Amino acid sequence: MKDTGVTTQIRFDAVDHVIDGRTILSDVSVNLSARRIGVIGRNGSGKTTFARILAGLIAPSAGKVTIDGIDPANDRRAALSLVGILFQNPDHQIIFPTVIEEVAFGLRQQGVDDPDARAAAVLTQFGKAHWREAHVHSLSQGQKQLVCLMSILAMTPRILILDEPFAGLDIPTRMQLARYLNHYDGTLVHVSHDPRDLAGYDHLLWLERGVLQGQGGDVLDDFTKDMTRQGESDDISDLAR
Numbered sequence: 001m002k003d004t005g006v007t008t009q010i011r012f013d014a015v016d017h018v019i020d021g022r023t024i025l026s027d028v029s030v031n032l033s034a035r036r037i038g039v040i041g042r043n044g045s046g047k048t049t050f051a052r053i054l055a056g057l058i059a060p061s062a063g064k065v066t067i068d069g070i071d072p073a074n075d076r077r078a079a080l081s082l083v084g085i086l087f088q089n090p091d092h093q094i095i096f097p098t099v100i101e102e103v104a105f106g107l108r109q110q111g112v113d114d115p116d117a118r119a120a121a122v123l124t125q126f127g128k129a130h131w132r133e134a135h136v137h138s139l140s141q142g143q144k145q146l147v148c149l150m151s152i153l154a155m156t157p158r159i160l161i162l163d164e165p166f167a168g169l170d171i172p173t174r175m176q177l178a179r180y181l182n183h184y185d186g187t188l189v190h191v192s193h194d195p196r197d198l199a200g201y202d203h204l205l206w207l208e209r210g211v212l213q214g215q216g217g218d219v220l221d222d223f224t225k226d227m228t229r230q231g232e233s234d235d236i237s238d239l240a241r
């Protein structure tokens with residue numbers, strides 16, 4: 001990954017998130033300036049909720065979130081340029097019939113001049129000028145995921161959040177998408193339950209039932225050991241989870 005020397009400051013101060021009386025995140029505080037951040041945890045540990053709060057898609061029930069001093073839930077227009085998020089299922093993200101319309105949409109939201117020309121330039125930059133008028137429904141899942149990635153990177157966000165975007169893709173497709181990601185020179189926040197996705201990341205956050213269980217550069221080993229230990233039990237039977 002390129003290093004432009006520009007770092008982005010992510011702060012969560014005592015963040016809680018409660019839905020229907022149930023605590024999904026509890027007292028999460030982090031102060032991050034690493035370039036590649038991994039968020040790891042079991043299913044249902046609160047990773048997607050953390051990602052959506054960081055992206056400003058939802059406001060936390062309590063506490064404060066800032067990216068370089070800006071509250072992404074409060075200042076939605078600024079958030080468009082601050083942070084982009086790529087989800088697992090591109091079909092939940094894509095809203096337009098053709099590739100060019102999809103890539104131009106975010107640019108239009110940002111208020112840039114001539115969003116169609118900018119979108120076409122992005123397609124060319126990715127070697128996909130020939131996708132311009134392609135119908136999104138005719139593309140493979142991997143190709144749709146690349147349309148989502150191009151749409152997000154067109155807006156040049158300081159932070160790119162990946163919420164398990166490679167789940168369900170075959171190995172060659174994952175490798176190809178990962179190569180496109182290598183050109184991104186901002187801060188990557190990658191959410192996954194699989195430690196293999198996050199090997200070599202600068203900083204890890206480990207969430208367990210909505211609580212920050214650990215963080216730092218060497219959390220993956222502890223996480224893997226704990227997952228193996230939990231795998232030997234039978235807590236999948238427990239309906240209270």
Ligand SMILES: Nc1ncnc2c1ncn2[C@@H]1O[C@H](COP(=O)(O)OP(=O)(O)OP(=O)(O)O)[C@@H](O)[C@H]1O
Nearest residue numbers: 019024041042043044045046047048049050193241
């Ligand atoms: N809008 C919502 N309404 C009700 N419950 C929710 C909502 N969003 C999340 N939850 C619950 O909060 C918990 C954490 O969910 P979240 O999706 O953040 O976890 P996760 O770690 O990303 O899980 P997974 O790895 O399975 O995607 C889960 O038990 C989930 O059912």
